[in-house]
Amino acid sequence: MKISEVHIWKEALGLKRPYTIAYKTVTHVENVIVKIVLENGLTGWGAANPSKYVVGEDVDDTLHWLTFQHQAYDLLTGKDIRPIGxxxxxIYTHSHLHAGALAALDIALHDAFCRLLGVPLVNWLGRVHDKWLTSVTIGILPVAETLAEAEALIGQGFRCLKIKLGHSPEEDVERLVKLRERWKDLPLRVDANQGYSEQDLLKVYTHIQKLNIELIEQPLPAASIPAFRQLPDxxxxxxxxxxSLIHPQDAYQLSLPPAAGGIFNIKLMKCGGIRQAMHIATIARQAGISLMWGCNDESIISITAALHAALACPHTRYVDLDGSFDLMKDVVSGGFHVQDGYLMPLLDRPGLGVDPLS
Ligand SMILES: [Mg+2]
Incomplete structure (x- = not known):
């Protein structure tokens, strides 16, 4: 079954509300979209929105790499999709230094291949979970606004919050104390996006130790691996x-004893798609490290791909796949259901189960 067409373009997806994290404010979102068409008319969808700050590539770099001199078209057009390996x-040989480009192609190939087989991607990968609770993220806001935002999100049915930290350790502590006072049992996780020093972290931890915070994401700079290794257990x-974790090679280094952390946050936009994500997952499993699945501001396409990968890993413990909720528009519908904060893939649909909107 040959790939007859490859379409690649950039799509502006908008953003309902700007948000701030430790190192930037985001006001609008664009994704690169890849659509593969098989000779029988079946399609496969991929998407990418890599972070320049994290992997050195943005959507314009992704688009340029995939379309320059028709490289991606020539790489895939006319090829039989059945030997997907x-x-x-x-595509790894061609694009492994371009995480967004690799991810978009990888996701589109997996989707088209599983549609051809007639199975959901998660079942082909090896489903071990049917659904998972996702966190939704609150950017850095004043304390009162953080509480109001939490109230609104809980009102929308979400059951787990991720709070961005990293501008002011004192205010971060206040924010978390107030949230915990208001919601005694709500799962709370935090992400400082490299905004703390080791001293900040230790000080903040003494104040939030009893608040039952699920996890502390990337408190120290990415390169602070020796400092991470020396933290109290x-x-x-x-x-x-x-x-700190981009590629499978990083996963290997970070997992060497004493491991640098108990949890790996895998993002398809960092490692380059499903196949690389599963390599990281395998390393983590051998090292006894749990998995978190994160995202950027992404189309339903790549969010769904990450969800399928997450549900195929027995050591998945945390899902943070809220990247499509705040987009003004998307290029597809479907992909997953949201119920009481849980994300559920469409198990009666092949591939990713997404449908084009036009
Ligand atoms: Mg993060």
């Missing part, structure tokens, strides 16, 4: 490595 090897067990 060979195609995934080929109690803190380290809650550390989710995000910006």
């Amino acid at each position: 060979t195609l995934l090897n080929d 109690e803190i380290k067990a809650k550390i989710a490595l995000d910006e």
Whole structure:
């Protein structure tokens, strides 16, 4: 079954509300979209929105790499999709230094291939979970606004919050104390996006130790691996490595004893798609490290792909796949249901189960 067409373009998806994290404010969102068409008319969808700050590539770089001199078209057009392992090897050889480009192609190939087989992607990968609770993120806001935002999100049915920290340790503590006072049992996780020093972290931890915070994502700069390794075990067990973990090679290094954290935050936009994500997952499993699945501001396409990968890993413990909720528009519908904060893939649909909107 040959790939007859490859379409690649950039789509403005908008953003309902701007938000701030430790190192930037985001006001609008664009994704690169990849659509593969098989000779029988079946399609496969991929998307990418890599972070320049994290992987050195933005959507314009992704688009340029995929379309320059028709490289991606030439790589895939006319190829039989059934030996998908060979195609995934080929795109890795071509694009492994371009995480967004690799992710978009990888996701589109997996979707088209599983549609051809007639199975949901998660079942082909090896489903071990049917659904998972996702957190939704609150950017850095004054304390009162943080509480109001939490109230609104809980009112919308979400059951787990991720709070962005990293501008002011004192205010961060106040924010978390107030949230915990208001919601005694709500799962809370935090992400400082490299905004703390080691001293900040230790000080903040003494104040939030009793607040039942699920995890502390990337408190220290990405390169602070020796500092992460030396943290007290109690803190380290809650550390989710995000910006420090890009590729499977990082996963290997970070997992060497003493491991740098108890949790790996895998994002398809960092590692380059499903295949690389599963390599990271395998390393983590051998090292006894739990998985968190994160995202950027992404179309339903790549959010769904990450959800399918998450549900195929027995050591998945945290899902943070809220990246499509705040987009003004998307290029597809479907992908997953949201119920009481849980994300559920469409298990009666092949591939990712997404439908084009036009
Ligand atoms: Mg993060």
